[in-house]
Amino acid sequence: MNKDLSKEYKEAVMNDLPDLWGKIEAAIDAEEKDNKTVTETADIKEKPANLTLVSNNTDEPVFKETEPVAQVKKKKKKIPAWVLISIPSAAILLIAVVPLMFFGAAIGLGKSATNAMYDAAPTSEAAADCASYEEASYDYIDAAVGDVAEAEDDSDTKNYATSEFNYKGENVNLDRDFTLGEQVDGNSLAPTPGEAEEDGATVTASEANGNEDIVESDHETAIASVLLITEDENGEKLAYVCVHEVLGDERLTCDDFKGFEAGDSFDAYIDPKSDITEGKKYEVVISFHPEIEGAYMIKAIDEIGTND
Amino acid sequence: MTQEKFADCINRIKNKDKSGLKDIYDEYLGYIYPIIYGIVNQKENAEDVTQDFFVKLYSMAETMELKDSHKTFLATIARNMAIDFVRKNSRSIAVDDFVEEGIEPVSNDKVEEAVIGDMTVTEALATLSEKERTVVSMKILSDMTFNEISEALQIPMGTVTWRYQEAIKKLRRLGYE
Numbered sequence: 001m002n003k004d005l006s007k008e009y010k011e012a013v014m015n016d017l018p019d020l021w022g023k024i025e026a027a028i029d030a031e032e033k034d035n036k037t038v039t040e041t042a043d044i045k046e047k048p049a050n051l052t053l054v055s056n057n058t059d060e061p062v063f064k065e066t067e068p069v070a071q072v073k074k075k076k077k078k079i080p081a082w083v084l085i086s087i088p089s090a091a092i093l094l095i096a097v098v099p100l101m102f103f104g105a106a107i108g109l110g111k112s113a114t115n116a117m118y119d120a121a122p123t124s125e126a127a128a129d130c131a132s133y134e135e136a137s138y139d140y141i142d143a144a145v146g147d148v149a150e151a152e153d154d155s156d157t158k159n160y161a162t163s164e165f166n167y168k169g170e171n172v173n174l175d176r177d178f179t180l181g182e183q184v185d186g187n188s189l190a191p192t193p194g195e196a197e198e199d200g201a202t203v204t205a206s207e208a209n210g211n212e213d214i215v216e217s218d219h220e221t222a223i224a225s226v227l228l229i230t231e232d233e234n235g236e237k238l239a240y241v242c243v244h245e246v247l248g249d250e251r252l253t254c255d256d257f258k259g260f261e262a263g264d265s266f267d268a269y270i271d272p273k274s275d276i277t278e279g280k281k282y283e284v285v286i287s288f289h290p291e292i293e294g295a296y297m298i299k300a301i302d303e304i305g306t307n308d
Numbered sequence: 309m310t311q312e313k314f315a316d317c318i319n320r321i322k323n324k325d326k327s328g329l330k331d332i333y334d335e336y337l338g339y340i341y342p343i344i345y346g347i348v349n350q351k352e353n354a355e356d357v358t359q360d361f362f363v364k365l366y367s368m369a370e371t372m373e374l375k376d377s378h379k380t381f382l383a384t385i386a387r388n389m390a391i392d393f394v395r396k397n398s399r400s401i402a403v404d405d406f407v408e409e410g411i412e413p414v415s416n417d418k419v420e421e422a423v424i425g426d427m428t429v430t431e432a433l434a435t436l437s438e439k440e441r442t443v444v445s446m447k448i449l450s451d452m453t454f455n456e457i458s459e460a461l462q463i464p465m466g467t468v469t470w471r472y473q474e475a476i477k478k479l480r481r482l483g484y485e
Contacts, residue, residue, distance in 0.1 A: 002483055002484070002485040003429070003483055003484050003485070004484075004485060005429065005432075005448070005479055005484035005485060006448050008428075008429040008484070009429050009433070009445075009448050009449065010342060010448070010449065011429075012428070012429050012430055013341070013342045013345055013449060014338055014342065016351075017337060017338060017341055018341070018351075018355045018358070020333075020337070020355060020358055020359050020362070021330065021333055023359050024329070024333065024359050024362045024363060024366075025326065027359060027363045028326065028329075028363055028366050031363065031367065032324075227466075227470060228466055228469060228470050228473070230465065230466060230469050232465070233455065238465070238466060239466070240464070240466025240467065240469070240470055265464075265466075265467070266464060266466075267464040267465060267466040267467075
């Protein structure tokens with residue numbers, strides 16, 4: 001015979017109701033007493049610091065004004081002259097000289113500041129060459145970009161183009177004139193379509209300048225079990241997933257998505273195009289969607305078997 | 309208790325008359341305590357939180373403005389206080405009070421061996437893991453939704469539903485529906 005869990009559980013707790021009134025009353029009394037004490041303490045007038053009690057014969061206390069406390073303290077303290085001089089000197093040294101030393105070290109020892117500035121500033125001739133090169137390169141890259149018909153994200157391509165320009169700008173021979181479509185040392189300046197889009201990954205300009213191919217990725221492939229399928233408040237299907245093994249070795253630098261590890265379990269929305277059944281094991285792509293409050297989405301690539 | 313009677317109790321509390329609180333206590337202890345117990349899931353702690361609840365009600369009466377049902381209002385305060393307690397003491401809460409009462413938790417392997425028909429609800433609940441029992445108590449005693457439990461325990465909703473289903477499966481084997 002089946003028993004009603006909800007009914008019996010509620011009854012069991014109700015039968016065991018504690019009698020707390022005594023404790024509650026005591027706690028309220030203690031609280032009220034505390035409040036009263038705090039109020040009384042706040043009402044007591046503080047005796048001024050520079051008054052001394054001289055007679056207590058009458059109802060009201062009689063105070064006599066003594067020397068102000070500040071003056072007494074002033075008499076006791078006498079700062080030596082060397083302290084007055086040495087402290088500001090040390091401060092000036094710290095503020096002015098130390099940063100100057102660091103600055104000197106940064107621009108190179110043995111070089112004067114003027115020389116360094118001279119080295120850093122381009123000549124007017126070089127600047128003109130730079131300008132002509134810049135114009136030609138932009139035109140060239142714009143033309144190349146037009147060829148990349150399949151590039152999905154314009155911003156990615158532009159970043160790439162800018163980084164390419166910066167990179168070449170460091171190595172270019174400024175005495176040489178460039179014309180539209182010309183190649184530098186036989187290498188085309190234009191990005192190839194394959195380079196423009198790297199399977200959802202982005203190479204930023206600053207990273208490219210630093211010669212670091214750090215790839216930002218917002219997805220990961222893994223072997224995972226689907227333990228439970230539920231729905232959220234909007235009726236969207238959610239899968240409770242447990243990761244068995246992470247596949248691939250992408251370097252993940254995306255701020256919010258750090259990837260997964262074996263043993264992780266989490267809720268993820270099911271890709272509408274993906275056919276996923278509860279209790280089965282899949283090779284899945286887990287993608288990160290910060291636009292839906294840090295949620296994940298899973299898409300099955302291959303069914304591997306059933307859960308153990 | 310009607311809304312008018314409750315308002316009268318609150319007015320008496322405002323005048324520092326404890327009889328107002330006593331009436332509320334007598335009427336609603338049986339309603340508030342299971343809600344708190346369901347979340348805290350330990351007898352001594354549930355008693356402490358319930359006591360704090362009535363002391364808080366007494367001290368907040370002066371600024372209280374009743375707009376909706378006072379019963380819902382009381383349940384919300386009790387629930388929030390219990391959740392706060394669980395969050396603050398999540399690491400220090402004892403395994404459970406079933407052990408203290410002298411009933412040893414039955415391991416999963418021994419469930420089948422237990423005399424199913426004679427098991428009380430307390431004994432049946434002792435067969436669950438602490439995490440499963442917390443979810444079941446919150447759902448049954450505190451009438452919380454899975455979403456509310458997920459937010460209160462700060463775990464994914466899938467984990468909550470998974471634990472609840474696992475617990476119900478175990479309890480079903482013991483004859484509880």
